[in-house]
Amino acid sequence: MNNKSVLTRIKNWNLLLPVVSLLLVMAVNIIHDAAIGANPLSFFMITLRQTTGNGTILYGRIIDILNRGSEVAILAIGMTLVVSSSAGTDISVGSVMSLCASFCCMLLAGYGVSSTTTLAVPLIVGILGGIFIGVLCGMFNGTLVAYFHIQPMVATLILFSAARAIGLLLCNDLIVYVRNEAFGFFGGYIGVIPTAFVIAALCIIVTSLFLKKTAMGMYIQSVGINPKASRIAGLNSKRMIFMTYTVCGLFAGIAGIVAASRITSADSNNIGLYFEMDAILSVALGGNSLGGGKFSLAGSIIGAYTIQAITTTLYALGVSSTQAPVFKAIIVILIVAIQAPPLRAFFKRRSAAKQVKGAAV
Amino acid sequence: MRKLTTVLVAAMAATLLPAMAVAASDDVISVGFAQVGHESDWRTASTKSCQDVFSTENGYDLSFVDCDNDEAAQKEAVRSFIEQDVDYIIIDPIIATGWDTVLTECEDAGIPVIVIDRTIDDSDKYAAWVGSNFMTEGLAAGEWLKAYADAQGIDELNILTISGSTGSSAQIGRSDGFNEVAEKYGWNLLDEQTGDFTEAGGQEVMENYCKSYEGQFNVVVCQNDNEAFGAMTAMDNAGVTYGPGNDVILISYDACTAGLEDVKAGKISADFECNPLAAPFVEEVIKTIASGEEPEKEVYMVEHWYALPDQIVDFEINGEPQEMTEVTDEVIEAQY
Numbered sequence: 001m002n003n004k005s006v007l008t009r010i011k012n013w014n015l016l017l018p019v020v021s022l023l024l025v026m027a028v029n030i031i032h033d034a035a036i037g038a039n040p041l042s043f044f045m046i047t048l049r050q051t052t053g054n055g056t057i058l059y060g061r062i063i064d065i066l067n068r069g070s071e072v073a074i075l076a077i078g079m080t081l082v083v084s085s086s087a088g089t090d091i092s093v094g095s096v097m098s099l100c101a102s103f104c105c106m107l108l109a110g111y112g113v114s115s116t117t118t119l120a121v122p123l124i125v126g127i128l129g130g131i132f133i134g135v136l137c138g139m140f141n142g143t144l145v146a147y148f149h150i151q152p153m154v155a156t157l158i159l160f161s162a163a164r165a166i167g168l169l170l171c172n173d174l175i176v177y178v179r180n181e182a183f184g185f186f187g188g189y190i191g192v193i194p195t196a197f198v199i200a201a202l203c204i205i206v207t208s209l210f211l212k213k214t215a216m217g218m219y220i221q222s223v224g225i226n227p228k229a230s231r232i233a234g235l236n237s238k239r240m241i242f243m244t245y246t247v248c249g250l251f252a253g254i255a256g257i258v259a260a261s262r263i264t265s266a267d268s269n270n271i272g273l274y275f276e277m278d279a280i281l282s283v284a285l286g287g288n289s290l291g292g293g294k295f296s297l298a299g300s301i302i303g304a305y306t307i308q309a310i311t312t313t314l315y316a317l318g319v320s321s322t323q324a325p326v327f328k329a330i331i332v333i334l335i336v337a338i339q340a341p342p343l344r345a346f347f348k349r350r351s352a353a354k355q356v357k358g359a360a361v
Numbered sequence: 362m363r364k365l366t367t368v369l370v371a372a373m374a375a376t377l378l379p380a381m382a383v384a385a386s387d388d389v390i391s392v393g394f395a396q397v398g399h400e401s402d403w404r405t406a407s408t409k410s411c412q413d414v415f416s417t418e419n420g421y422d423l424s425f426v427d428c429d430n431d432e433a434a435q436k437e438a439v440r441s442f443i444e445q446d447v448d449y450i451i452i453d454p455i456i457a458t459g460w461d462t463v464l465t466e467c468e469d470a471g472i473p474v475i476v477i478d479r480t481i482d483d484s485d486k487y488a489a490w491v492g493s494n495f496m497t498e499g500l501a502a503g504e505w506l507k508a509y510a511d512a513q514g515i516d517e518l519n520i521l522t523i524s525g526s527t528g529s530s531a532q533i534g535r536s537d538g539f540n541e542v543a544e545k546y547g548w549n550l551l552d553e554q555t556g557d558f559t560e561a562g563g564q565e566v567m568e569n570y571c572k573s574y575e576g577q578f579n580v581v582v583c584q585n586d587n588e589a590f591g592a593m594t595a596m597d598n599a600g601v602t603y604g605p606g607n608d609v610i611l612i613s614y615d616a617c618t619a620g621l622e623d624v625k626a627g628k629i630s631a632d633f634e635c636n637p638l639a640a641p642f643v644e645e646v647i648k649t650i651a652s653g654e655e656p657e658k659e660v661y662m663v664e665h666w667y668a669l670p671d672q673i674v675d676f677e678i679n680g681e682p683q684e685m686t687e688v689t690d691e692v693i694e695a696q697y
Contacts, residue, residue, distance in 0.1 A: 052597040059599070064568055115619065173399035175587075177619065263560040263591065269401075270559045315569035321555040322527050
């Protein structure tokens with residue numbers, strides 16, 4: 001009896017499919033490694049590694065996934081809220097990342113300086129400056145969507161095209177190098193753990209605590225399901241939508257700082273390129289509807305790390321980078337398809353039929 | 362309405378005045394330059410080179426258009442140069458095809474076109490092309506590696522390549538050149554993945570190489586300096602040492618200032634230049650045309666191969682002996 005209830009609980013767990021997808025992607029590596037005669041679990045091995053700089057860090061493919069997937073995971077938090085509240089997507093996050101990175105590096109290096117090892121302003125000023133720009137961009141998007149009723153994709157299209165260009169202007173059309181150890185920290189390691197992962201974890205924890213403790217999560221869903229009814233029920237729908245876009249901008253800023261810190265430079269042309277697509281995909285892979293309303297933050301985060309797991313797996317399998325996007329597309333189609341409502345309904349019907357049959361016998 | 366007219370008149374005057382000024386002085390040579398965009402340090406150096414050479418002090422009037430990687434905008438820019446009736450047009454074509462109509466218009470207007478850097482494949486209605494020979498850069502890197510490995514007594518080379526944006530002329534030329542040499546000497550080419558010419562790309566590819574080919578490689582070839590910066594961070598984290606006298610021979614292309622600094626610091630073993638300073642060569646072509654002679658159709662720029670003294674070895678490309686340049690503070694200072 002107890003056994004069965006655990007099984008049912010797993011079956012009804014809303015994160016079941018995203019988690020299974022992630023595990024399946026990683027399981028491919030076990031088969032591959034076993035087939036080539038290597039240790040089947042080599043993909044999952046995590047060891048302590050002595051770096052050249054005399055530090056010690058955690059080392060392994062799983063760590064790479066947690067490390068490299070962090071920017072998209074951070075973006076996915078904001079994207080989930082935006083999707084839920086406004087039934088639309090914020091396609092500007094990648095460009096905003098680039099703008100925030102550029103602004104941060106411009107502050108740190110000083111305007112017009114293309115390469116520096118010393119900081120022109122205290123580190124915290126640059127970091128907060130970059131994040132502040134992200135918040136401003138989010139507020140801009142939020143104003144257009146919430147108060148001017150512009151469709152989210154159109155409203156965020158403005159910064160999608162403009163933000164990167166503004167970043168280039170700030171950087172004088174150059175890649176600004178801030179080759180400073182303190183700045184490199186956010187893309188480096190805290191002790192043995194990648195800083196980017198710690199930052200992503202903090203963002204996730206703070207957001208989910210906030211959503212749970214303040215009932216904000218429920219409000220956002222309610223606005224997404226029916227903004228009019230929510231307003232009549234006493235919720236300020238406009239302000240709620242405005243807030244989700246602002247939060248999305250905030251997280252784009254944080255992701256931008258992490259991306260810039262990884263390469264200790266502001267590569268305005270390339271930072272965050274196509275990341276908006278990965279962020280939206282994370283939300284979808286997490287089993288969330290892009291039609292707004294009910295959402296699962298955990299699902300989106302798992303989705304984000306699934307995308308990185310696919311990338312890392314393709315590298316591990318030695319798939320040529322020219323063909324990798326094709327394989328990525330096939331895997332994504334499979335994951336999205338098994339979560340599609342008609343297929344889900346089909347499986348539910350089948351298991352129900354089985355149960356009926358079992359009861360009859 | 363009155364206000365609008367005033368604005369219009371003012372705008373027209375503003376557009377016409379510079380044109381009249383140019384027409385007034387005959388000895389000023391007007392040049393139109395349709396640049397690709399501003400995506401890298403290399404590109405910025407290329408733009409600056411043109412602005413320096415075709416300056417007012419040197420007797421030129423330069424109309425510069427940054428096309429921001431928009432091919433339609435670039436053709437529009439060339440047409441506007443024809444309308445302005447400039448003396449010469451310089452194009453760095455964003456894409457290689459679809460140029461015949463525009464170049465015919467230039468020919469009809471009697472304006473010589475000089476193509477720089479990237480190539481035009483479907484038309485030959487330009488006076489000359491000035492640029493780098495990426496194939497030669499690849500061959501140079503390969504032949505240098507052969508000579509250096511022989512000098513060091515390394516007889517087995519296991520090579521990982523982080524290539525540039527797939528399909529770009531730089532990636533194709535450098536890969537073809539280097540792989541030709543690798544095939545000739547029977548080297549083991551382990552893998553080639555693209556890092557899209559970016560530091561983040563180089564970092565991620567190298568991070569995975571370090572795990573997939575743990576202890577199996579002793580040469581890493583990065584197809585530009587930014588990828589090499591990324592690869593170095595990844596190798597640092599994996600505890601792999603690189604540069605002269607260490608586990609891995611690191612080869613890079615472009616030789617921008619930051620790249621040369623890493624050569625000097627003993628991190629990059631050798632750096633193969635891709636010269637962005639096309640303008641002096643373009644000026645030569647213009648002078649040849651002005652004197653009524655026919656310029657050469659393809660002009661290859663002089664490029665340098667950089668290393669520290671211990672890594673400087675003699676090698677030949679197709680029987681032609683190559684000279685290497687030692688990296689010193691002065692060289693770095695003078696580099697773009």
